[in-house]
Structure formats: C-alpha cells, structure tokens
Amino acid sequence: MAEIARLPIAEEKSFRLAPHNVEAEQALLGAILINNDAFYRVADFLMPEHFYEPVHRNIYEIAGKIIRAGKSADPTTIKTHLPDQLLPELTMAQYLARLAAEATTVINAADYGQAIYDLAIRRSLILVGEEMVSVAYESDVEMTPVKQIEKVEGELFQLAEKGRYDGGFQSFSSALTASIQMAGEAFQRDGGLSGVATALHDLDRQMGGLQRSDLIVLAGRPAMGKTSLVTNIAYNVAKAWRGDVTADGHSKTVDGGIVGFFSLEMSSEQLATRILAEQAEISSSDIRRGRIHDSQFTKLVDVSNIMSKVPLYIDDTGGLSVAQLAARARRLKRQKGLDLLIVDYLQLLSGSSKASSQNRVQELTEITTTLKALAKELEVPVIALSQLSRQVEARDDKHPQLADLRESGSIEQDADVVLFVYREEYYLKNKEPKEGTPEHLTWQAEMEKVHGKAEVIIAKQRHGPTGTVQLSFEAQFTRFGNLARADYLPERME
DSSP states (O other): OHHHHHHHHHHHHHTOOOOOOHHHHHHHHHHHHHOTHHHHTTTTTOOGGGOSSHHHHHHHHHHHHHHHTTOOOOHHHHHTTSOSEEETTEEHHHHHHHHHHHOOOSTTHHHHHHHHHHHHHHHHHHHHHHHHHHHHHHOOSSSOHHHHHHHHHHHHHHHHHHSOOOOOOOOHHHHHHHHHHHHHHHHHSGGGOSSBOOSOHHHHHHHTSBOTTOEEEEEEOTTSOHHHHHHHHHHHHHHTOEEEEOTTSOEEEEESOOEEEEESSSOHHHHHHHHHHHHHTOOHHHHHHTOOOHHHHHHHHHHHHHHTTSOEEEEOOSSOBHHHHHHHHHHHHHHTOOSEEEEEOGGGOBOSSHHHHTOHHHHHHHHHHHHHHHHHHHTSOEEEEEEBOTHHHHSSSOOOOGGGBOSOTHHHHHOSEEEEEEOHHHHHHTTOOOTTSHHHHHHHHHHHHHTTEEEEEEEEETTSOOEEEEEEEEGGGTEEEEOOOGGGSOOOOO
C-alpha cells in the first residue's frame, strides 16, 4: 500500500510545471499599455525572452519598439502588429483591451518586472541543472568531470551576468544599439576614448583605449620592460576607478576599471614592490635592501595607504591551466567586478587537454583561443604578455616583428592588437666603445638621444592604425610615462 500511495507524488514531480507567473506578466503589460513610462522602469533588465507566455513576449517586444521610436504604445497601435485571433473565442484586440482595463497601477511595474525576471532565471537554472545531470549520467569519455564543471560554471556565469546562457543569434538592431551606446560613452568621456584609458596618452590616442572583448598581446625580449609596462597600465586603470550603482542595484564602472592580474612569473609581493617603487619614486632594489631613510619610509607608508584602496587583484598561483584561469576570472567578475584582465605571461600557461600538452604549438593555440573567447565572454580587454624568439638578437635591426612571436602563429592570428616593447638604450649600452676614441663620442651622442626613452610598436590592430608610440622609461622606478613632446613645450627664446 505504501508504494501505491507514493506513486501520485512521483507522477506529480515528473510533470511539474516550470516556475512562472502569468498574472504578473499580464499586470506588467497592462501597466505599460496604460502608461508607457512603466516600460522604462524594466527595460534595462527585462527582455522579451524572460516572459513565459509566447504571446506576452510578442506584446512586450512590439510595445518596446513602438515606445523607443517615440510613439505611443496602446491596444490600438499594438494590435496591427500581432495576429488577429488569440483563441477561438478571444481576439487579440479584446485581450489587449482586457490587459489595459484590468491594470491597476504603474507603481508596482518594477516589482512585476523583477518577479518575471527571477522566474525566467529559475527556469534557466532548471535547464542547466537537467543538462548537467544528463551529461553526468552519460559519462562521455571526452567530457571529463573537470570539463563538465568548467562548462557548467561558464553557463552559470552567463546566466548571472546576462540573464541567459544559450548565446545564439541576436538581431542586428540590438548590436547596433550597443555600438551607438559605446560611441555615446566615448563622446561623453574625457579624452573621447571608447575603451579603458591606460593614462599613457599617446598610446590611448592611437588605440582609443583598451577595447572591451579584445585580446591584446604585449610582447618583447627579456629586459625590455614588458611586465613594467603592463604593471604601470594595471595600476593606472585601477587608480582611476570610479563606480556607480545602477537602477537594478548592480555596480557599474564609470571611469578607470577593476583589474585582475594573473602573475605567473612574479609573486604578488614582488609585483606590489614594483608598483610601490614606481608610485613612491624610490628604487625597488633600495626598498628590498632597506636602504632608505626616514622621510622615504614615511613616503612609502603614505603611498601604500593610498594604494591599498585600489581595486587591483593579484593571483600569483604558478602552473595554472588556461581553463583554471578562465574559471578564476569568472569568479572575480561575479564577486568583485572586472574591467581589465592581465596575464603575465602566455608561455607559462598550460593547455587543459592531454592532446594539446603533447604538442606545444597546439597547446599555445588552445591558450590564445581560450583567452580570446574569455575576453568576449567577460566583455573586458585581456592583455597577455608573450616572449619573443631569439632570432631578434641575430638581426642588426633589433626592432621586433610579428614573425618573432614565439612558438605559434595563433598568437598573431587570435590577437586583436599586438604591441611590442622596444628600448634602443638597452642594446646601445652593451656596445660601448673604448673611452677617449671618436667612436665613444658618437656613442655618447646616440645614448643621449635614446636615454630614458622606449617605443611601443603597434604591429597589429583590428580597428585602428599601426605605428610607433614613444614613451619615457625610468629604469630605477620601473616606470613608463608620457614623453614631453616638442609641440607641447612652451616656445623657447633663442
């Protein structure tokens, strides 16, 4: 008897309806039809696909298009864009009129919208969960538990960030709206940049800032200052961060950005010492050796107090796989926010599949492809540092070229921007002739020209010009800065 008594419950469970609230949908649509201002209370987070009833999706979508066009959306203007008959005994015009007639108030519009959105997220969570259970039961050879966790984590991230995880096609009009919004933000921002400003003005001018969803590869030979440059950029971006809270309670970056820094080569303490040296203008070697006097120590403490408030997050775990890095980046975006991601450096990452680990070129292809996909998924610029091959040293002209990117053509292929750091001073210093000779005087003159200068070569840029940007470089503070250009200087009297 006990088994028979439990049967209806089992049947009930297997035929459970997905969570929804048709009454809330009707109440919101009715509120929009009698007062179009109600639409703007929910438009920033509620999409047509969040509605459970297909007819409600159509009504909401068409009402939105009419309202955004600056016209009035009411039962009369909307019905012409919808099928005439809803049910055999009910026309569309009658249904729309009933929605408007039964709407009580627009005050609760945002609450209705939030309820509809939350139920849509719950339905999507059920789909993710059901798919996860199904895949776990099937135990496909290629779908290892780790891969499944990464896949589900990605889907949950999409769900939490955008209210959907399925991806797929979007209309051209929505892509166009995003493009116009980006142009509007650039127009309103100081300096007219569409991307995140690095505070290196000539570089920003050439690139328009660091663009969202871009994979930016910064490469150079050892001792050129790759890590110094990317550390300077990371701190400049984080220091300039200003945030605001949106209508739905989410935090939004207004200026600067929250930075995630994967330091696979240096420890977080070494990285912090570099930034401290740069900001306090005290040599990092002096800080490490304790060769500082009282006033310098006071300055260090003051600067560190300011630095401690900066939203710069460092992960110095060594030997990370690119899949682990992606999972940690998603987590950071969910918990703290993220506007710029830095990886120092590419060749220290490993691939996640066994096949790729047997072939270094395949492994690097997987790493760059994953980083590019991550930039698009998180909608942040990703700066990945890369080593250059030794063939640079064999040439007379030591300026790097795209062909010098080490181990794989995929770096050049997947990157939206490729930057090279080059310092003539480094190579010239090692060629010092014997003192007192005419060659030494020539060498001194050349050294004076290049002393404290660095070049950032923009070798590839998908949405802008290539070229070379001149920067200043102070080796003792490991600091890159803006070079005072002749046309910026005041007139000199001869």
